[in-house]
Amino acid sequence: MNAPAFSVTHLKVACSNCNLRExxxxxxxxxNDIERLEELVATRKRVRRGESxxxxxxxxxxxxxxxxxxxxxxxxxxxxxxxxxxxxxAGELVGMDGISSDKHTCDTIALEDTEVCVIPYDRIExxxxxxxxxxxxxxxxxxxxxxxEHGVMLLLGSMHAEERLAAFLLNLSQRFESRGYSRxxxxxxxxxxxIGSFLGLKLETVSRVLSRFATEGxxxxxxxxxxxxxxxxxxxxxxxxxxxxxxx
Amino acid sequence: MNAPAFSVTHLKVACSNCNLRExxxxxxxxxNDIERLEELVATRKRVRRGESxxxxxxxxxxxxxxxxxxxxxxxxxxxxxxxxxxxxxAGELVGMDGISSDKHTCDTIALEDTEVCVIPYDRIExxxxxxxxxxxxxxxxxxxxxxxEHGVMLLLGSMHAEERLAAFLLNLSQRFESRGYSRxxxxxxxxxxxIGSFLGLKLETVSRVLSRFATEGxxxxxxxxxxxxxxxxxxxxxxxxxxxxxxx
DNA sequence: CGTTTCGTTGAAGAGTGTCAAGGCCAGTGG
DNA sequence: CCACTGGCCTTGACACTCTTCAACGAAACG
Numbered sequence: 346m347n348a349p350a351f352s353v354t355h356l357k358v359a360c361s362n363c364n365l366r367e368x369x370x371x372x373x374x375x376x377n378d379i380e381r382l383e384e385l386v387a388t389r390k391r392v393r394r395g396e397s398x399x400x401x402x403x404x405x406x407x408x409x410x411x412x413x414x415x416x417x418x419x420x421x422x423x424x425x426x427x428x429x430x431x432x433x434x435a436g437e438l439v440g441m442d443g444i445s446s447d448k449h450t451c452d453t454i455a456l457e458d459t460e461v462c463v464i465p466y467d468r469i470e471x472x473x474x475x476x477x478x479x480x481x482x483x484x485x486x487x488x489x490x491x492x493x494e495h496g497v498m499l500l501l502g503s504m505h506a507e508e509r510l511a512a513f514l515l516n517l518s519q520r521f522e523s524r525g526y527s528r529x530x531x532x533x534x535x536x537x538x539x540i541g542s543f544l545g546l547k548l549e550t551v552s553r554v555l556s557r558f559a560t561e562g563x564x565x566x567x568x569x570x571x572x573x574x575x576x577x578x579x580x581x582x583x584x585x586x587x588x589x590x591x592x593x
Numbered sequence: 594m595n596a597p598a599f600s601v602t603h604l605k606v607a608c609s610n611c612n613l614r615e616x617x618x619x620x621x622x623x624x625n626d627i628e629r630l631e632e633l634v635a636t637r638k639r640v641r642r643g644e645s646x647x648x649x650x651x652x653x654x655x656x657x658x659x660x661x662x663x664x665x666x667x668x669x670x671x672x673x674x675x676x677x678x679x680x681x682x683a684g685e686l687v688g689m690d691g692i693s694s695d696k697h698t699c700d701t702i703a704l705e706d707t708e709v710c711v712i713p714y715d716r717i718e719x720x721x722x723x724x725x726x727x728x729x730x731x732x733x734x735x736x737x738x739x740x741x742e743h744g745v746m747l748l749l750g751s752m753h754a755e756e757r758l759a760a761f762l763l764n765l766s767q768r769f770e771s772r773g774y775s776r777x778x779x780x781x782x783x784x785x786x787x788i789g790s791f792l793g794l795k796l797e798t799v800s801r802v803l804s805r806f807a808t809e810g811x812x813x814x815x816x817x818x819x820x821x822x823x824x825x826x827x828x829x830x831x832x833x834x835x836x837x838x839x840x841x
Numbered sequence: 842c843g844t845t846t847c848g849t850t851g852a853a854g855a856g857t858g859t860c861a862a863g864g865c866c867a868g869t870g871g
Numbered sequence: 872c873c874a875c876t877g878g879c880c881t882t883g884a885c886a887c888t889c890t891t892c893a894a895c896g897a898a899a900c901g
Contacts, residue, residue, distance in 0.1 A: 420743045420744070420746070420747050422747055422751075422832075423832065424831075424832040424833050426747065426751045426752070426833070427751075428743075428746055428747040428750045428751050429750075430743045430746050430747075441735075441736055441739055442736060442739055442740050442743065443736070444732050444733055444735075444736035445733045445734075445736035445737040445739075445740050446733075446737075446740075450740050450743065451743060470725065470728065470729060470732075473721065473722075473728060474721075474722050474723070474725060474728065475722070477718065477722060480718065480721060480722065480728075481718060484692050484718075484735070485692055485693045485694075486693075487689075487692075487732070487735045487736070487739070488689055488690060488691070488692035488693035488735070489693040489694075490739055491689055491690055491693075491735070491738055491739060491742065492690050492693050492694075492698050494739065494742035494743075494745075494746065495668045495676075495678045495690065495698065495699060495742075496668070497742075497746055498668070498676055498678050498742065498745055498746065498749060499668050499670055499674065499676040499678075501746060501749035501750050501793060502676045502677075502749050502790065502791070502792070502793035503670075503674045503675075503676050503790075503793065504674070542750065542751075543750070544750070545749060545750035545751065583672075584670075584671065584672040585672050585674070
């Protein structure tokens with residue numbers, strides 16, 4: 346009923362040596378707890394660029410920890426409007442939308458070739474009952490997702506196009522940095538249309554604003570390649586200091 | 594170290610008889626489980642209109658189940674922009690934002706005199722280890738919040754003012770109905786500015802759109818009092834069938 | 842009963858969306 | 872290797888939605 350021994354062994358090594366440890370695990374877990382955590386991970390799964398990890402309506406039975414790659418999640422309204430709700434990178438946990446109704450409510454699609462750890466949800470429930478540190482960590486991860494979405498709501502509800510883009514670039518920058526990549530130079534794995542969908546803008550607006558940032562010397566853009574020249578400039582924009590008509 | 598006995602007794606009765614049972618509890622809990630649940634609730638707390646249940650930065654130690662009343666949650670950016678992230682009514686659980694960092698990240702404020710059950714988080718953690726049904730229910734509630742926020746992102750990211758308002762009214766209508774109130778006639782507890790903040794619109798726009806709905810015979814509005822005359826009309830608007838330039 | 846908060850409405854303007862044309866780039870097949 | 876193709880991106884001109892500013896009216900509150 347459990348995964349075959351070779352698999353568990355294989356993954357034990359992989360999990361406690363995984364360089365995503367700090368992102369995906371609770372800091373301060375005991376070795377013992379980490380062993381319990383490793384029991385969670387049943388298998389790995391590869392998702393090639395363009396393919397889906399899961400789709401809205403699919404039965405929910407696992408969460409997924411991104412090992413490498415890049416994904417987007419999208420929700421669709423009944424009348425066909427699509428909204429990107431997030432982009433996911435290594436160390437992040439996806440699929441939590443499915444817990445509420447045993448069905449996934451969004452599509453999650455790889456934007457580049459991706460590998461995830463499959464974590465069957467019933468095992469999480471089991472381990473949650475016996476390992477307080479893991480249970481607590483899991484709750485924090487879900488809560489963090491709620492807080493993240495509050496931030497997106499703030500962005501969508503109260504920011505202008507330039508502010509949204511600046512916030513978006515800074516967010517990506519910070520996430521790349523915390524994964525050991527450059528914070529000033531990176532490749533956008535998503536299209537302008539996907540950025541626009543996430544930020545509540547049209548792709549033309551995204552393109553225009555990026556061009557404007559470039560002419561103002563804040564960034565360099567060449568297709569999907571971005572270099573941030575003035576993070577402070579971007580931060581100023583996020584804070585509404587741009588043209589500054591806002592003496593509110 | 595526990596709440597005084599009289600309090601527990603008092604609440605035991607109150608909790609299993611609470612008419613919010615179906616909203617706030619997992620259906621199909623055993624009587625035994627319900628007793629365990631009742632141990633969770635330490636106290637009640639009243640929050641008068643205009644006062645806060647908690648504020649961003651406050652230490653997190655409890656979740657709150659709304660017994661009666663109406664609240665809003667708001668997040669604030671560093672530069673002072675405010676965004677309403679949700680409105681909460683009887684039977685809903687608030688405060689989950691605080692789990693991730695042991696601090697609340699939003700303000701939650703009563704829009705009318707409100708009473709909540711205070712649920713210390715460390716007790717939730719305790720009970721979560723021993724009562725699978727409650728643990729699972731708790732996970733579902735958090736997941737449902739994530740899904741709800743996806744819906745708000747869809748609204749903020751891809752809908753026009755009329756569509757947002759129509760969706761908002763239908764959502765309220767449905768929530769009132771599931772609490773036994775009229776689905777067609779209710780009082781808005783929040784101001785136009787608060788609706789606007791939630792929907793990413795200015796208060797004038799909210800006012801104008803409501804007036805337009807009224808002249809079109811979809812609703813009646815008189816200040817905070819709203820009567821829905823044509824839910825189907827509103828649904829058509831949400832689906833983008835309004836003027837219908839969208840042959841996309 | 843005055844004061845304050847909240848709501849409505851109008852006119853003008855800013856910010857994005859829409860539509861359209863063209864450029865860049867990677868992959869494909871000749 | 873080159874031309875072709877299709878997807879993605881950029882840019883311009885124009886339309887439209889929503890915001891801004893302003894004035895006024897209505898309700899709530901001490």
